[in-house]
Amino acid sequence: MKYSYFPGCTLKTTGKELDRTARLAALALGFELEEIENWQCCGGVYPLGSDEIATKLSSVRALNSAKEKGQDLVTLCSACHHVIKRVNDDMKNVDDIRTRANNYMKLDEPYAGETEVLHFLEVLRDRVGFDTLKAKVTNPLKGRKIGAYYGCLLLRPGKIMAFDNPENPTIIEDFIRALGAEPVVYPYRNECCGGYISLNEKDMAKSMCRRIKDSAEGFGAEMLITACPLCEYNLNKAEGGIPVRYFTELLCEALGITEEGMAL
Amino acid sequence: MQRIGVFVCHCGSNIAATVDVKKVVEIVKNEPGVVHAEDYQYMCSEAGQALIAKAIAEKNLTGIVVCSCSPRMHEATFRKAAERAGLNPYMVEIANIREHCSWIHKNIEEATEKAVILARAAIAKVNLNAPLKAGESRVTKRALVIGGGIAGIQTALDIADAGYEVDIVEKTPSIGGRMSQLDKTFPTLDCSACILTPKMVEAAAHEKITIYTYSEVEKVSGFVGDFTVDIRKKARSVDMDKCTGCGVCQEKCPSKKTPSEFNRGLGNRSAIYTPFAQAIPNVPVIDRDACLKFKTGKCGVCAKVCQAGAIDYEQKDEIVTEKYGAIVVATGFDTIKLDNYDEYAYNQSKDVITSLELERVMNAAGPTKGHLERLSDGKHPKEIVFIQCVGSRCSDDRGKPYCSKICCMYTAKHAMLIRDKYPDVNVTVFYIDVRTPGKNFDEFYRRAVEDYGVNYIKGQVGKVAPQPDGSLLVQGVDLLDNKQILKKADMVVLATAIEPDPSVRKIATMLTASIDTNNFLTESHAKLRPVESPTAGVFLSGVCQGPKDIPETVAQAGAAAVKAIGLLAKDKLLTNPCTAKPDELLCNGCSACANVCPYGAITYEVKLINDHGIREERRVAQVNNALCQGCGACTVTCPSGAMDLQGFSNRQIIAEVDAICR
């Protein structure tokens, strides 16, 4: 199975680990991430203004390229997923945006939201299946207590993202369970890490991340996992406490993909 | 040729402010058939009706058109007035120039033009009207009440006391409804059971009342005065006549792990059970999904211990068919599911409960024997936070757009009772508005604040976060202080929105009673006919019509009873004369009309027909006017155009179309 893949800017720089581990895990699980040619940055934030068009075009390009290949579009970074999923929803449901975006794009065939946008976790849940994943785990992470950190962008707005219950999500917990570890549920797993505010207001982000980590630790988590490089950065910047890693790193570990393998 | 009078109503300024009524009168005077036209301030008033009568007599009118409010409002009024003046009531047509014209248009010229067109359509129709005579149908002097809560019980008692037979159909094993689950009631703090139980006993003992518990309405046919209803008596697996209600079976039943519906799942019950100690009838039922005998074939303990030999595993569902003249719906409410409100951690913490669950916790017969304790660890709470409007007043699709009406008052009650019994417990209420319209209601709420020291904070709660130490961190806002608040609580109580009991949808469909977007049954008129459904013979009692507290429910239950009694007191009802009528010369006996008739009103007869001199026997359609409800399905289906509807004939409707498109 091949998916069109939108890595996004961060996964080519400071978030390389996420990209690399995800591709390796995908191969081990029998699917392939085919990077979209000449993808452009999603812009990082979804422009809420109803009159914004230009800022949505890079997403439309990626979506259309997947459509032309007849593939679903897979993302990893929460921000990219959020932006592309919402732009796709606009293209599907908002006449004005669809018309104007297509006017800019001048495609052979207008794009109208045909592509399905999947987060890597959704591929694991809905396509691979957590039961299958569990069966493929060769190195179960027995006894490890792991907290899921979702952040905002994967979950909200719940109706459009349709990722999971935005106030009480379970997908990463189910993922953790599939890897043989024990998920730790704590209430702040869907609260904001501070996002881009950490550029200018480092203390604010730190105190928000502190609360998240303390809560998880209080419930017995020994580690947090996340899908977002920015969350990972912010959470780790709040020094001390439990470590924060990408979910794909744990996935590789549980699938028995060794350091040597990963070095490829 | 008809002699038509047109009467244009000002309706005070309701019509006259946007429609130039004088101009309407001037224009319609020239319509074909019109021999008289006038306007008046209030046509529906006695003076207005007298004008109509006078014109009928003086001008020899054969038909009249009243340009006024909706026919749903005053068609009957004007028909009666015409009848009194010697005109056949079905020679009256209404042009709706208020709801469909003056109230929705602002431009006088435009509204006047439309009023004229609507009047023309009505005039064109009256030109083709023919006198109709209503038939008669008999009234079965028995009422059905669907739902055995306080609304249903009160309605049944009132109807029975007037001397009519009443059947109550209740789907759970006991009557009593939501009220039986409550601990105390506002604003007087009466014990709910103490005032409800006597009523339950009275209903059970009443010679005119038959109670079907653990039963559901399965099918309804017929119409006002003559409904036929199938009631499914679900297999109780216990013989009602033999059971003595000793309760030994429940004690000995080995399957005791089923969440108790009566205790909102906070405690367990046995597989053979009565929902609560004061249940009526005091005869248990076997929950076959939970019973070991039914699941595995092994067990049979209850049958062994029953001295009376009342246990009957072979019992089957039974259908009872009964005829009724009137039906009262009293299906009540439930609280909404909170799956859309996980920010309040209802599904994540046992110590976040709904107010109805708190009623059970506070009740001496409840899962904690009336001790206020945390359901997670049984500890006595020190801080309790109440959150108002959970799922009420939501215009997104997570909750309900309406105010549930009872929450402000029961929360004040809970807060007061807790502070009274446990002065060491702090109580905080997060509210958006405190709504206390009602006798002694605001005083009651103020007492909670002033005498009991309940801390009311204006603002909502954004998140309830369970903490590692088992407490709950409530993140809310104090809008008056403009501060975000973090409050550590031991328990959180959610004032959960109420919604009509889900069973009402099916019942409304069976009764063809209309229902609104929130599944509340629609009343015939919001102000003037609040307990009557638009479907004749169907009345509404309690929360099935809209959120209500107990006193309002009881009042409405009585009102519904009076309306039902008013119907049952009649021996005969006039039927709708606007029924289908076949033209026997055109009918080819194909049966198409009979196939679409929802009432089985059409039969066939072989008759001698004289078709322009040709006499032959033909199979032709016959309409039973007592059964025909006048929907008109047959008229359109008929391939030869033989079937027409009196009062809404093809020619009449086409005349209206023509007048509008002129």
Added chain:
Amino acid sequence: MPMNEEFKPKIVAFCCNWCSYAGADLAGSSRLAYPADVKIIRVPCSCRVNPMFILRAFEKGADGVIICGCHPGDCHYSTGNYYARRRMAMLFSMLEYIGIENGRTRVEWVSAAEGVKFSTTMNDFVAKIKSLGENVRLGDIRCKN
């Protein structure tokens, strides 16, 4: 039609007595405006609407015809609106075949409680008819001045 005069479409709305007519009443008592171009004819049930009435309306110069009934499952007569739905689906496709655009005909379910829906439906329908312009296909020239 003179160019400077605003197009005032003729629109016939057949409303069933139990739901949609009551919905229209509610729109009125709630003062929810919709254009005066809409004129309502009361019928007992949407199933009373004979395709002949609709043809007649177009023949007489109507620019749009809308049929409103109770929501499926909620018909006062149990099944009338299902008949209406099937009949109209058939009729509308035939009308389209002879050049009466699909936008000129519509079936809509409006309950007695849906005053807002009645008003928005009519606003929307009138806007649609205005965008389609005058109906010239079936007009009986004898009916025009």
Added chain:
Amino acid sequence: MSFDKTKKQAEMIREISGVNPYKCMKCGKCSASCPSFNEMDIKPHQFVSYVLNDDIEALANSKSLWKCLSCFACIERCPRDVKPGKLIDAARQLVVRERDGDYLSADQIPEKLDPELPQQLLVSAFRRYRR
């Protein structure tokens, strides 16, 4: 600022955001949910009043514009579909479109960087803070 101009700006905010501020019932759930509440001078539940009163000047000069994290908690939880987060984003848009009032200038950036800082952070901050 002239009366007409503020009126026009208030209209623009409504248009850009697609929010109808009249739907607000002042329950405060947005402010109860906001992780930046304490950093804000104008609180989330107050945004609607400023737009309704055409007091855009105050909103434009508010710290809150730059403290909102776009975490969408208020948008998700608002029971009235008002979505204060969208309003504040529209106000921010208005400011960065109308003035050269970028919140951060390009030469301020380097001092704030560190080697681990993800690209995504810069991109989104730029989108948020600058035209």
